[in-house]
Amino acid sequence: MIEVLWLGRGGQGAFTAAKLLGAAYTIDDDNRYALAFPSFGPERRGAPVRAFTKLDTKPVVDRSQTEKADYIVIIDDTLYTPQLQGFLKPTGKIIVNSKNDIDGTITFDAESLAAEFRLPTANSVMFGLLVGISDVVTSNEAVEAIKGYMPAKIQERNINALLKAVQEVAE
Amino acid sequence: MSRKFLSGNEAFAEGIRLASPQVISAYPITPQTIVVERLSEMVEDGSLKAEYVHVESEHSALSCAIGASAAGARAFTATSSQGLLYMAECLYYAAGGRFPIVMMNADRSTALPWNIYGDQRDSLSQLDSGWIQSYAENAQEALDLALMSYKIAEDKRVQTPYMANLDGFVLTHTYETVDIPEREQADKFLPPYETDNRIDFENPKNMAFSAGPDTNYIFKYKEHKGILAAAEVISETENEFAEIFGRHYTGLTENYRTEDADYIIVTLGSIAGLCRETADKLRENGVKAGVVRIRYMRPFPNKEIADVLGNVRAYAVLEKDISFGNEGTVFTNVNSALKKAGVDVKGYNFIGGLGGRNISAGDIENIITGIANGTENVNFIGIGGEDNGK
Numbered sequence: 001m002i003e004v005l006w007l008g009r010g011g012q013g014a015f016t017a018a019k020l021l022g023a024a025y026t027i028d029d030d031n032r033y034a035l036a037f038p039s040f041g042p043e044r045r046g047a048p049v050r051a052f053t054k055l056d057t058k059p060v061v062d063r064s065q066t067e068k069a070d071y072i073v074i075i076d077d078t079l080y081t082p083q084l085q086g087f088l089k090p091t092g093k094i095i096v097n098s099k100n101d102i103d104g105t106i107t108f109d110a111e112s113l114a115a116e117f118r119l120p121t122a123n124s125v126m127f128g129l130l131v132g133i134s135d136v137v138t139s140n141e142a143v144e145a146i147k148g149y150m151p152a153k154i155q156e157r158n159i160n161a162l163l164k165a166v167q168e169v170a171e
Numbered sequence: 172m173s174r175k176f177l178s179g180n181e182a183f184a185e186g187i188r189l190a191s192p193q194v195i196s197a198y199p200i201t202p203q204t205i206v207v208e209r210l211s212e213m214v215e216d217g218s219l220k221a222e223y224v225h226v227e228s229e230h231s232a233l234s235c236a237i238g239a240s241a242a243g244a245r246a247f248t249a250t251s252s253q254g255l256l257y258m259a260e261c262l263y264y265a266a267g268g269r270f271p272i273v274m275m276n277a278d279r280s281t282a283l284p285w286n287i288y289g290d291q292r293d294s295l296s297q298l299d300s301g302w303i304q305s306y307a308e309n310a311q312e313a314l315d316l317a318l319m320s321y322k323i324a325e326d327k328r329v330q331t332p333y334m335a336n337l338d339g340f341v342l343t344h345t346y347e348t349v350d351i352p353e354r355e356q357a358d359k360f361l362p363p364y365e366t367d368n369r370i371d372f373e374n375p376k377n378m379a380f381s382a383g384p385d386t387n388y389i390f391k392y393k394e395h396k397g398i399l400a401a402a403e404v405i406s407e408t409e410n411e412f413a414e415i416f417g418r419h420y421t422g423l424t425e426n427y428r429t430e431d432a433d434y435i436i437v438t439l440g441s442i443a444g445l446c447r448e449t450a451d452k453l454r455e456n457g458v459k460a461g462v463v464r465i466r467y468m469r470p471f472p473n474k475e476i477a478d479v480l481g482n483v484r485a486y487a488v489l490e491k492d493i494s495f496g497n498e499g500t501v502f503t504n505v506n507s508a509l510k511k512a513g514v515d516v517k518g519y520n521f522i523g524g525l526g527g528r529n530i531s532a533g534d535i536e537n538i539i540t541g542i543a544n545g546t547e548n549v550n551f552i553g554i555g556g557e558d559n560g561k
Contacts, residue, residue, distance in 0.1 A: 019346050034348065036345070037345035060347070063442070
């Protein structure tokens with residue numbers, strides 16, 4: 001099972017990204033299964049939000065919160081703490097949206113890339129970075145998920161931002 | 172059939188759309204809100220032809236559904252936690268009036284301390300209200316139960332309202348892939364509601380009347396017989412469902428690796444999957460573990476439970492509930508089933524997940540270790556034994 005932990009603040013779309021990853025993984029394959037869920041509770045703008053995506057080739061029945069993740073994707077770098085390394089599997093990676101380098105993580109200025117596509121939040125860019133770095137889903141599957149589950153008027157900008165992000169880390 | 176990545180609430184709403192209720196009355200409450208929001212969107216876009224009534228409280232939500240049902244309409248409402256408790260008075264009216272309303276309840280803790288997260292103390296407190304109670308494990312089962320619920324509730328032998336429980340957040344807010352049946356298949360499975368138990372100007376009769384000491388008990392006896400009859404109707408409905416939709420369900424309980432099990436966890440709702448996975452893991456280490464998932468708390472699976480627990484060394488009942496001053500209510504019900512069947516096996520109660528607290532795989536392993544070695548009768552996961560039986 002591949003487990004992804006998403007960290008963001010309310011309004012940054014961490015849970016949307018978690019859902020899109022689950023939808024992308026299962027979109028064209030009856031033998032793939034996914035669960036996506038937020039850190040449960042009231043939604044408040046600006047408050048820290050955790051979201052989880054679990055991917056497997058058999059039904060995912062463990063609905064408990066991820067204790068060891070393959071990837072931790074952080075949309076807001078103020079949420080990074082060194083303790084997060086303890087939530088990683090040995091081969092796990094942390095991807096952070098940040099203009100600065102952070103020890104033990106892969107950082108990328110997703111904010112600026114999102115701005116190029118007039119996106120107020122960097123969640124699609126972070127999704128793209130995860131796709132590029134991890135290959136957990138293909139770019140095509142990610143694009144199909146956006147087409148299936150995002151409002152029509154913002155699909156194109158998000159797809160373009162995602163594809164650009166995949167390209168950036170592939171280079 | 173189409174496949175979509177949906178939450179438990181959204182999947183349930185899809186099932187209700189296919190069941191075509193004519194009246195929906197609801198008051199929003201976390202974590203139920205999404206189901207009634209989706210249904211209002213479906214009414215708005217015309218894909219569900221129902222009268223959607225915005226009411227001012229849960230008490231009114233169920234009262235409105237009772238009125239609609241008394242007019243011969245298929246009615247739906249949904250609630251959670253304090254909302255369910257606020258409409259408690261009406262639960263008994265719906266059951267006593269034999270109105271086959273379907274209600275989704277998003278299982279959530281009860282105040283105080285105030286908490287919006289999932290546990291099962293709300294619905295289990297209403298076991299005596301005369302409603303059928305199901306507990307779904309995942310979003311697909313939630314959708315399928317939404318469709319099956321009306322067929323069971325409206326059956327002439329049953330005529331009993333149906334409360335479909337979904338664990339708050341862990342099920343209502345978790346997204347997974349769900350198969351959505353086609354409209355034609357759903358219509359074939361569930362024909363429109365027809366009943367004599369309604370206001371009819373051509374054939375006027377007294378409804379929702381009073382009954383004194385000389386006759387009241389007969390109505391209560393018939394109410395009891397109606398909900399008991401649901402067991403067989405559930406089984407028939409599941410067979411018909413499997414023929415049309417290809418998905419199979421197993422009646423009041425679902426057993427997993429129980430045939431040769433030494434230790435069994437009896438539980439309900441969305442935690443069952445993790446229990447099964449833990450049982451697999453323990454079996455790799457030579458511990459013969461199994462799981463019984465209770466799918467229906469009413470009618471209660473007395474025989475099914477007694478049959479499966481007869482040969483174990485010990486069993487645990489894991490539930491998100493406590494009846495203060497005694498033990499978990501599911502434990503009480505399970506023990507009664509065994510006592511009636513003359514089964515004498517040691518059982519232990521594990522209370523977990525109150526107020527939404529995470530139950531981990533390690534917690535479940537500890538339950539099996541606990542019952543293998545012996546522990547207190549009643550155990551609070553993460554705290555310890557609180558034994559009132561000594």
